Amino acid sequence: MVGEKVGDITGLSEELILKSCKLAIKAHEKFPGKLYIYEKNRGSTDVVFAFAGSWLVDHWYSRKPFGETKVDASKFPSLRSLGSDEIALVNEAFSTRFEQLLIKSSFASEVEKAVSDRKQVVFTGHSSGGPMAILAAIWFLEKYVRPNIYQMPPYSVTFGSPLVGNRIFSHALRRENWARYFINFVMRHDIVPRIMLAPISSTEQGLKLMHDFTSPKSQSFQHVPIGNSAAAPAFFLSVMRNASSVASHAACNPMGWTNLLLETVSCFIEISPYRPFGTYIFCIGNGKLVVLDNPDAVLPLLFYCLQLSPGEENAEFLHGIFKEHLVYESELKESLNMQNVVYIKNLIDIPLSSDAGTNYAAATVNSALNDLGLSTRARLCLRAAGELEKQKLENQKRVDSNQDTIWEGLRRVQEYQTNCEIRKIGYYDAFRNQRDANDFNANVKRLELAGIWDEIMEMIKKYELPDGFEGRKEWIELGTIFRRLVEPLDIANYYRHLKNEDTGPYMVKARPKRYRYTQRWREQAEMRSIGSSSESTFWAEVEELRTKPYSEVKDKVLRLEGQAFAWIRDGILGKDVLLDESTFTKWWRALPVQHKSGSCIASYLGN
Structure with a gap:
């Protein structure tokens, strides 16, 4: 100029x-x-x-x-x-x-x-x-x-x-x-x-x-x-x-x-x-x-x-x-x-x-x-x-054109979550069990969304999008909602097929970039410490802790309970995790009585 x-x-x-x-x-x-x-x-x-x-x-x-x-x-x-x-x-x-x-x-x-x-x-x-x-x-x-x-x-x-x-x-x-x-x-x-x-x-x-x-x-x-x-x-x-x-x-x-x-x-x-x-x-x-x-x-x-x-x-x-x-x-x-x-x-x-x-x-x-x-x-x-x-x-223009499709996919997953609650089962456990046609349809939608996000993540990895893309407010918000709503389904699918027995814990080697990247977007935008916005991996923590003796993971259990209390209180984690047939509820109620009596989430679950 x-x-x-x-x-x-x-x-x-x-x-x-x-x-x-x-x-x-x-x-x-x-x-x-x-x-x-x-x-x-x-x-x-x-x-x-x-x-x-x-x-x-x-x-x-x-x-x-x-x-x-x-x-x-x-x-x-x-x-x-x-x-x-x-x-x-x-x-x-x-x-x-x-x-x-x-x-x-x-x-x-x-x-x-x-x-x-x-x-x-x-x-x-x-x-x-x-x-x-x-x-x-x-x-x-x-x-x-x-x-x-x-x-x-x-x-x-x-x-x-x-x-x-x-x-x-x-x-x-x-x-x-x-x-x-x-x-x-x-x-x-x-x-x-x-x-x-x-x-x-x-x-x-x-x-x-x-x-x-x-x-x-x-x-x-x-x-x-x-x-x-x-x-x-x-x-x-x-x-x-x-x-x-x-x-x-x-x-x-x-x-x-x-x-x-x-x-x-x-x-x-x-x-x-x-x-x-x-x-x-x-x-x-x-x-x-x-x-x-x-x-x-x-x-x-x-x-x-x-x-x-x-x-x-x-x-x-x-x-x-x-x-x-x-x-x-x-x-x-x-x-x-x-x-x-x-x-x-x-x-x-x-x-x-x-x-x-x-x-x-x-x-x-x-x-x-x-x-x-x-x-x-x-x-x-x-x-x-x-x-x-x-x-x-x-x-970036092409990626932006996917926003409506992503929002529609998330709406369908949200409907699935609501329908599961009506049936008195959390959508994590329902998806893990795969006993209903709705569970199959939710999996199809999960895979569709994963394909869109994986393409975006690959572009970011190769620096094929403008440097400012990851700082855009609308994509940080969309990525956070996507991660919180859909990652539990990925975790359920992972442990349903016992992939942890071959690959190891989900968080160590199996967590996809589409969740790791979008988590960091939010942490950077809100000045949070690295790893602090881990609410979407709640179920992965539960799956690993419930297979180990309490004496070996006591500190991790206490940390997870503290996080869960705050996430449920703030509406970040759905109350469907507290249903009687929830994997989390069953595991928590099997913990030692002394631990449960002093737990911060005892008021949510009872003893």
């Missing part, structure tokens, strides 16, 4: 963006004396926290080859896949620096003060200060925004920041609708945002070069070190070679393309796990800004817009590339003043040729792509990212 302003796209004023950049550069210059600085002008509606960067190798990589580790789930519980329950990966060195910031500084208390003063909080960082700003913003979102303690989301504004987390990291932020709060400015030729695409073995010497080049205290300040004239090209080429592998791998996998050579190479070359997220604003260098917010498009762009011709691979040009990491403030002043902004939203229609488009908007987009130096292959990658996004939206 042409003609939009940066402030309208990001939600931040140009003045605040410039202030953030100025403070980010200033904070970087303060290292190692200060971990961060912040500005809190009296009467201002905002407060900006700027984090210091560092070129120390152990502040970038803590281990070979890429230094990634699982995020701290206690601080960042949202950074995981709800489907696979896989925790996101984060750069361990960046994460450790942020942990130290929380422990060894007054940062947390100063943020608390900003919240109490009702300020718009902005976290910013230049270079490796950027990851600190990103982690601080996520920490703030988890601590204040998600629990509805504070309604004003923070912003993370970075300048030349390296990548921080993996695909799940990016996916989770888009699922929570938080990615829009992360604004990343990148100079076209700045090597730093690409560094994390290469392993430490390829970049360690390069980090030293960057330190010498960017540190005012260094004799080589803003000059490619003569003694390392060969190291600079080697560093650049290594980063770009790895960026090429990552971009190619990422481009092939989502679209289902096959590349035997790539698959073979992948067996020998480790691919960086790091991926972009948020809004990226590329500073072309002529006052023009190009904006993208599709991470699948940003990744190849990081590679393709930094391609050099053979004549450019020399010390003088590399000096210019290194220098681009230092000119964000001056570049932004010019660009924000000109407001020559191209926001590329419709990726599938971007021109493949470098020739001008047929209308003003197309010609302007094409001019921006030319300024980025994008080849036809690069443009194809951007189109592929657009096609992938389009396909996900079409998949």
Whole structure:
């Protein structure tokens, strides 16, 4: 889209963006004396926290080859896949620096003060200060925004920041609708945002070069070190070679393309796990800004817009590339003043040729792509990212069309449950016994619903739906009702056929994804602890406990009784579980008298 302003796209004023950049550069210059600085002008509606960067190798990589580790789930519980329950990966060195910031500084208390003063909080960082700003913003979102303690989301504004987390990291932020709060400015030729695409073995010497080049205290300040004239090209080429592998791998996998050579190479070359997220604003260098917010498009762009011709691979040009990491403030002043902004939203229609488009908007987009130096292959990658996004939206539309069918199926199962109660038997036990035509019909409906949901779960597992799908309120509600109503039938069918004797307990190896996933949806949306919304597996617990001696499972019995009491009281678990012929009632009444006399559900069942 042409003609939009940066402030309208990001939600931040140009003045605040410039202030953030100025403070980010200033904070970087303060290292190692200060971990961060912040500005809190009296009467201002905002407060900006700027984090210091560092070129120390152990502040970038803590281990070979890429230094990634699982995020701290206690601080960042949202950074995981709800489907696979896989925790996101984060750069361990960046994460450790942020942990130290929380422990060894007054940062947390100063943020608390900003919240109490009702300020718009902005976290910013230049270079490796950027990851600190990103982690601080996520920490703030988890601590204040998600629990509805504070309604004003923070912003993370970075300048030349390296990548921080993996695909799940990016996916989770888009699922929570938080990615829009992360604004990343990148100079076209700045090597730093690409560094994390290469392993430490390829970049360690390069980090030293960057330190010498960017540190005012260094004799080589803003000059490619003569003694390392060969190291600079080697560093650049290594980063770009790895960026090429990552971009190619990422481009092939989502679209289902096959590349035997790539698959073979992948067996020998480790691919960086790091991926972009948020809004990226590329500073072309002529006052023009190009904006993208599709991470699948940003990744190849990081590679393709930094391609050099053979004549450019020399010390003088590399000096210019290194220098681009230092000119964000001056570049932004010019660009924000000109407001020559191209926001590329419709990726599938971007021109493949470098020739001008047929209308003003197309010609302007094409001019921006030319300024980025994008080849036809690069443009194809951007189109592929657009096609992938389009396909996900079409998949979502198709999945949404199943809602009426699902609701109708659930209505039929509910009718079955009601009819069973009229016959004075719980629908779990009726289905387990299978003595009536209604039981057979209920099984047919169960299988129909399972087929619909299994298809949806498989799409989620393969990331074939938009990242925000699992956070949609209507599907969380539908999934919860489906799970509570239909999973007891799956459990009844499992134990009716004695599958537990071959496979083991239902909860260990047999529980389908359609119930595990939808349970996590609800727990995430309502900020419940993992596994706390387990009411639909009540009967599986009963089936396992009733086959074991009371002395072995006493604690589990007490826990289940406590849960059942709350679920029945709140209407989550039907009172048909308390009928005289219920499997649960029969088992409970066979428990030791001493236990029953002190049980919390004795008032429901009698002794």
